[in-house]
Amino acid sequence: MTGNGLAEAIGRHGLVLRGGFVFDKGEAAPLALSGRLARSVILIGNAGASYWPHFRRWREGRPADLENPLDTWCREVIGGIAQDFGARAVSPSDRPFLPFQQWAMRSEGLKSSPLGILMHPEYGLWHAYRGALLFDVELAVESVHEPIHLCDACVGKPCLKACPVDAYTPAGFAYEDCLAHVRGAEGKPCRTVGCLDRNACPYGAAYRYPAEVHAFHMKAFAKL
Structure with a gap:
């Protein structure tokens, strides 16, 4: 897509390339680093929890009360990669919100599951999009086969x-x-092993998050 260098740089943090596309001419694309409209976008995310050891090591050196630590780590990692490759880094939590789910569907041809999470043919529901790189040039992006x-x-x-x-x-x-329910006494299983509905999905079992990752995300969701 953009050469092995980008994939390797992302992979050093346990993240993976999640596809990309070239914006249509005349499309209302966001701005690239140069201040011109972006011509290409490359999505970065995780498949399974391969990012977790990298994040956990980073987390050990930060204050215990750091707000939104995973988002902060993703911004730091992807922002550094963007600098190295002359791109602008953007995040799903940026305001105003960017259409990350639409970008993801366009990049990988995925459709939504009944839970609202995009279903991946290999990863199942065990994946996420953590950021994107915006370039002001047209990259050689592979065609998506649904x-x-x-x-x-x-x-x-x-x-x-x-x-x-x-x-x-x-x-x-x-x-x-x-x-x-998650905040209550009966919600303890959800807090420790994650959403029971999500865990019930039979697909992508090899990428299922471990209990520690489930607990982290459920704690953030419940703000406990």
Whole structure:
């Protein structure tokens, strides 16, 4: 896509290239580092928890009360890579929000699962997009071939049956019900092993996050 150098630089932090594309001419693209409209975007993220040891080592040298540590680490890592490759780094938490999910669907041809997480043909639900690099030149990006959407082949939909409070339904995500359950005494399993609906998905099991990663994310979600 952009040469082995970028993939290697990202890989040193346990992250992976997550596709990219060239913006259409006339498209309202964000600005690149030069101040001109970006012509290409490359997404960076994780597949499974290979990033976790790198983040954990970084975390040990920071204050215990550091706010949004994972977001801070991602910004630092991806920002440094952007400097090395002459790109502008952007994050899913930037304001105003950038259309990361649309970019992801466009880059990898993925579709949403019943839980709202994009379903990957290899990683299942165990992946995320941590940032992106914006370039003011057209990069040689591989064409996307729409993968098989595993949710279409899943008849039983176990991801909609494991949650004790039915937080995920075809009608949407019952955020308040989920949050109250996770914060309560009966929500301890969710806090320690992660979302039960997400864990019920049979796909991408080799990339499933370990308990430590689940606990970190659930603590952040519940703000406990």
